Amino acid sequence: DIQMTQSPSSLSASVGDRVTITCQASQDISNYLNWYQQKPGKAPKLLIYDASNLETGVPSRFSGSGSGTDFTFTISSLQPEDIAIYYCQQYDNLPLTFGGGTKVEIK
Amino acid sequence: EVQLVESGGGLVQPGGSLKLSCAASGFTLSGSAMHWVRQASGEGLEWVGRIKSKANSYATAYAASVKGRFTISRDDSKNTAYLQMNSLKTEDTAVYYCTRLVGSSFAFDIWGQGTMVTVSS
Numbered sequence: 001d002i003q004m005t006q007s008p009s010s011l012s013a014s015v016g017d018r019v020t021i022t023c024q025a026s027q028d029i030s031n032y033l034n035w036y037q038q039k040p041g042k043a044p045k046l047l048i049y050d051a052s053n054l055e056t057g058v059p060s061r062f063s064g065s066g067s068g069t070d071f072t073f074t075i076s077s078l079q080p081e082d083i084a085i086y087y088c089q090q091y092d093n094l095p096l097t098f099g100g101g102t103k104v105e106i107k
Numbered sequence: 108e109v110q111l112v113e114s115g116g117g118l119v120q121p122g123g124s125l126k127l128s129c130a131a132s133g134f135t136l137s138g139s140a141m142h143w144v145r146q147a148s149g150e151g152l153e154w155v156g157r158i159k160s161k162a163n164s165y166a167t168a169y170a171a172s173v174k175g176r177f178t179i180s181r182d183d184s185k186n187t188a189y190l191q192m193n194s195l196k197t198e199d200t201a202v203y204y205c206t207r208l209v210g211s212s213f214a215f216d217i218w219g220q221g222t223m224v225t226v227s228s
Binding site: 032034036038043044045046049050053055087089091094095096097098099100101 | 142144151152153154157168170171204206209212213214215216218219220221
């Protein structure tokens, strides 16, 4: 199975800050990586697909980059509504696997 | 409105069975691969399994943790997918989500609200 390692597991930042989350795959997954946002008590929501493509309707302050084994997810200017847990997910191979999640809080 | 609605969750004893349903509305489920993902309380997301479309022979695949105990099926005429869970264990306790995989991007673009399954004596 492909292991997805996310870091940090949690972070606290101020409104307007730039926030960066990393996701490392245990093997080369090309750009077969998605990012999701999950708010408390809600289902995950797709933000980024194919490592760097913004899902329709998602604010442009969200972005993703990377390929191979190392990926980055960025919020360019943190907003109060961005408080959530963020997950990466690979689809290079079954079983599909998710990173452990990064909890983003407001300082 | 495009949505998925799960039902069928509840409390079941270890060793018991439960069948979850995932009804689609606002779109036709038949052309999509449908997946199930679960989340134990306070934990991350775990992929459970998937069923492909008729064009892909309704092929199924499962996580090792549920293989041989869980079965995914679908009834395209009812626009519904199912997760049959047998020989349930306490570690299967979780919120279960059904989700649609977008073929063009291989991402989960539509999610249900989730249904809670509790396995306990």
